[in-house]
Amino acid sequence: MLRAQDLSVRRGGATVLEGVDLALQPGEVLGVLGPNGAGKSTLLGALCGELETDAGSVTLDERALGQWSGQERARRLAVLPQSSTLSFAFPVAEVVAMGRLPHDTGRVRDAEIVDAALRAADAEHLRGRSYLALSGGERQRVHLARVLAQLWPGGEGQVLLLDEPTSALDPLHQHTTLQAVRDFASQGAAVLVILHDLNLAARYCDRILLLQGGRPHAFGSPDEVLQAEPLRAVFGLDVLIQRHPERGHPLIVAR
Amino acid sequence: MGVLLLLAFWLSLALGPVSLPLGDTLLAALRLMGLPIDGEGLQQAELILGQIRLPRSLLGLCVGIVLALSGVAMQGLFRNPLADPGLVGVAGGAALGAAIAIVGGSMIGGLPPALAPYLLSICAFSGGLIVTAVVYRFGRRDGQTNVATMLLAGVALTAMSGAGVGLFTYLADDATLRSLTFWNLGSLNGASYPRLWPLLLVTLGVAIWLPRRASALNALLLGESEARHLGFNVERIKLELVLCTALGVGAAVAAAGLIGFIGLVVPHLMRLLVGPDHRVLLPASLLAGASLLLLADLVARLVLAPAELPIGIVTALIGAPFFLYLLVRGRA
Numbered sequence: 001m002l003r004a005q006d007l008s009v010r011r012g013g014a015t016v017l018e019g020v021d022l023a024l025q026p027g028e029v030l031g032v033l034g035p036n037g038a039g040k041s042t043l044l045g046a047l048c049g050e051l052e053t054d055a056g057s058v059t060l061d062e063r064a065l066g067q068w069s070g071q072e073r074a075r076r077l078a079v080l081p082q083s084s085t086l087s088f089a090f091p092v093a094e095v096v097a098m099g100r101l102p103h104d105t106g107r108v109r110d111a112e113i114v115d116a117a118l119r120a121a122d123a124e125h126l127r128g129r130s131y132l133a134l135s136g137g138e139r140q141r142v143h144l145a146r147v148l149a150q151l152w153p154g155g156e157g158q159v160l161l162l163d164e165p166t167s168a169l170d171p172l173h174q175h176t177t178l179q180a181v182r183d184f185a186s187q188g189a190a191v192l193v194i195l196h197d198l199n200l201a202a203r204y205c206d207r208i209l210l211l212q213g214g215r216p217h218a219f220g221s222p223d224e225v226l227q228a229e230p231l232r233a234v235f236g237l238d239v240l241i242q243r244h245p246e247r248g249h250p251l252i253v254a255r
Numbered sequence: 256m257g258v259l260l261l262l263a264f265w266l267s268l269a270l271g272p273v274s275l276p277l278g279d280t281l282l283a284a285l286r287l288m289g290l291p292i293d294g295e296g297l298q299q300a301e302l303i304l305g306q307i308r309l310p311r312s313l314l315g316l317c318v319g320i321v322l323a324l325s326g327v328a329m330q331g332l333f334r335n336p337l338a339d340p341g342l343v344g345v346a347g348g349a350a351l352g353a354a355i356a357i358v359g360g361s362m363i364g365g366l367p368p369a370l371a372p373y374l375l376s377i378c379a380f381s382g383g384l385i386v387t388a389v390v391y392r393f394g395r396r397d398g399q400t401n402v403a404t405m406l407l408a409g410v411a412l413t414a415m416s417g418a419g420v421g422l423f424t425y426l427a428d429d430a431t432l433r434s435l436t437f438w439n440l441g442s443l444n445g446a447s448y449p450r451l452w453p454l455l456l457v458t459l460g461v462a463i464w465l466p467r468r469a470s471a472l473n474a475l476l477l478g479e480s481e482a483r484h485l486g487f488n489v490e491r492i493k494l495e496l497v498l499c500t501a502l503g504v505g506a507a508v509a510a511a512g513l514i515g516f517i518g519l520v521v522p523h524l525m526r527l528l529v530g531p532d533h534r535v536l537l538p539a540s541l542l543a544g545a546s547l548l549l550l551a552d553l554v555a556r557l558v559l560a561p562a563e564l565p566i567g568i569v570t571a572l573i574g575a576p577f578f579l580y581l582l583v584r585g586r587a
Contacts, residue, residue: 048484050480050483050484069486070483070486070487070488071486072486073486074484074485074486075486077484078484079480079481079484081478081480081481084477084478084481085334085477085478086476086477086478087334087335087336087476088334088336088476088526088531089526089530089531090476090530090531090532091530094532095477098473098474098477098485099485101470101473101474101485101486101487102485102486150485
């Protein structure tokens, strides 16, 4: 289990993250929402050990993140950054296969996993294409397949951190991608996902952390967090909360 | 690719101001390796081969290998297919070291002739290492190496080294100027076993070490944090890549002068042929780099025979247009 206690990060004198306490539960999708600059990516960076924290601790299975060997950690914790700088013409299947680098499960098993991960990310038809020939959204799905492959098949004790995995996707793939993430979590992995779309968060997240100015403003189930009052306070946006006619989760409409 | 290298090596042994029949070359080479072959009529071939051609071809082989492999390492480190081993300042530093040895030597009334070639090599090698170390130091901040800063520091220090070389050029007399100029153009001429051994060792080290880092290089192409998330110790790998390049290019430049474009063009060309996967790219570049350098050296010693062109001119003449072609094709 990944647990953060009283996390604080300062950058050049300014506090960009303060007082965050959270534990990622197995099988749960935790959404992080907040306006630009609220500290969402900073939180993700601190949770995966990429950023130095000024206070607080991040532990994976009660052991400080820094004490894990790189390979051991990579088998348990995968991270999807907002964008990638890959500028070499790898075939898609090879990009996804890089997710298997921390493992030594053998060529045959790795190939099966690459296939399964590509299917999960609805990128199967891209497998032979050159990465450089893909659109932004297709690249995003390929990288999702890569981090899924890194943890495949996903089980209790594994952690997946996603930074805006739907930012470049068309409406259909926003849903298929988050559904794939949900399905992955249902195998036991804990997922943290940064999102901008309130309605996607309402539909696919079990809990939501609402950040403002680096501090948690609200933390709880979608029903608790996605209410007019906290959303106005954090985003400065006047909204109406309806119910999804079929699914019953909150539906957020700007006034 | 392996066949091409064998062929290039064979031709490079056989052809020259005195061309040997290909068959004799093979027989004499086998005899040199200690195989019991009838030596009748092969004495001359054996002499030329053992004393002149073999060290020269081996030198070419090593220089081609380290330049090409360092090119792959730097293009991986900077995640840029247009990176060149010279970017971290090693070539500029080596040139400065050589200029100090050549001009400084003549100013104190000439180095002892027996030591001169070694001093030149040692100065060039240390110059390359020192400048690379300084560049690497500039890139370090808070325990991390920023490759963009390193690249810019490399540009600045290469310019400073260039100024240093310019200063020594200005101070040099005519004869020294000539040897400095020729050194800057690179040549496999004057290869001898004592000068070959250090380079051979470094080449062996680099050629064994870098392929062990092929997966890490692949991961590095995704980005540094992605490579970290995949479990690699990125800071260590960056240091290893810089170290391999500094040692490899430093030793190559010390032994054969400045030979451009191999480190840039070979990895690029091989990437077009075999793809960007370093597990294939590194061995392919090793073979191609060695082949290309041997063939370039053949051109260098054959076009004006018995005189000889500096090999740097040949590689630049082949490499630069090819580079432009890549730019125009838009694959770069």
